[in-house]
Amino acid sequence: MSPHRDPLAHAQQRAHEWLTAVAAQLGTEDRHFAYRAVRAWLHLVRDRLTVDSAVHLGAQLPQFLRGVYYEGWAPAKVPVRYDADRFSALFAGEAQVGIAEVPAIAGAVSAAMNGLFSPGQLDHVFTVLPAGLRSELEGRPPVASAQPASHGTEHLRLNALEDTVLLLTDAVSALVRGLEELPTGEPGGGRAAKAAQEAHRILMSRDAVQT
Structure with missing residues (x-):
């Protein structure tokens, strides 16, 4: 070489x-x-x-x-x-x-x-x-349409709900990955605790986003 x-x-x-x-x-x-x-x-x-x-x-x-x-x-x-x-x-x-x-x-x-x-x-x-x-x-401009005055508030609420669902999905995924890891010599409880900490960190990021 x-x-x-x-x-x-x-x-x-x-x-x-x-x-x-x-x-x-x-x-x-x-x-x-x-x-x-x-x-x-x-x-x-x-x-x-x-x-x-x-x-x-x-x-x-x-x-x-x-x-x-x-x-x-x-x-x-x-x-x-x-x-x-x-x-x-x-x-x-x-x-x-x-x-x-x-x-x-x-x-x-x-x-x-x-x-x-x-x-x-x-x-x-x-x-x-x-x-x-x-x-x-995807290269498709959204079609403009008349919306009631309440649409802006509803849109923000739906966005917040979508973000919450995504964060919960990430938290559950972190838990599942931690519990499904192959044995590494570390007690199972230790892996579960680390997975729980990671899930908690993800959920706390939700509060940071909302503030």
């Missing part, structure tokens, strides 16, 4: 392959633009997920893109509640594009990512997102 071989060459190549796939889906050769779109997509999807779901998604990214994914992440503050309009504004700002372009660009990135992540991974992520946000990420 050559002592001069770049130990990061493979990681760089994998990141380039993913970026190339996104650029192709966007129909551009501007890799800087493709990178900005990927970065915006990764950050906004990440922040709308619970900690457990975000980590599961991040684990499938190439090493270099995983660093981009976790840049600026604040686990104690997720999931961040934003709807399709707020998503579009944030995406446009980070990707440096016009708001009207967001559905097409986000949809193209999603299509590329769907072919890069393991089968079904992105579908699983999208099912836990609000319908309007899911439409934006």
Whole structure:
């Protein structure tokens, strides 16, 4: 083995392959633009997920893109509640594009990512997102419709309920993983206690998000 071989060459190549796939889906050769779109997509999807779901998604990214994914992440503050309009504004700002372009660009990135992540991974992520946000990420702008004055309050209530369900799911998953671990020489009660602590940490993040 050559002592001069770049130990990061493979990681760089994998990141380039993913970026190339996104650029192709966007129909551009501007890799800087493709990178900005990927970065915006990764950050906004990440922040709308619970900690457990975000980590599961991040684990499938190439090493270099995983660093981009976790840049600026604040686990104690997720999931961040934003709807399709707020998503579009944030995406446009980070990707440096016009708001009207967001559905097409986000949809193209999603299509590329769907072919890069393991089968079904992105579908699983999208099912836990609000319908309007899911439409934006799939490249389908939500249809505008007249809503009663109470719709805004109801929308916020449903968002809060969705986030609570996600956090409870993460907490239960943490408990199940702890109890199903193979024996490691540690007493079963110790593993169960650690799992309970992790579940408690997840549930406490709910209070942090709501304050």
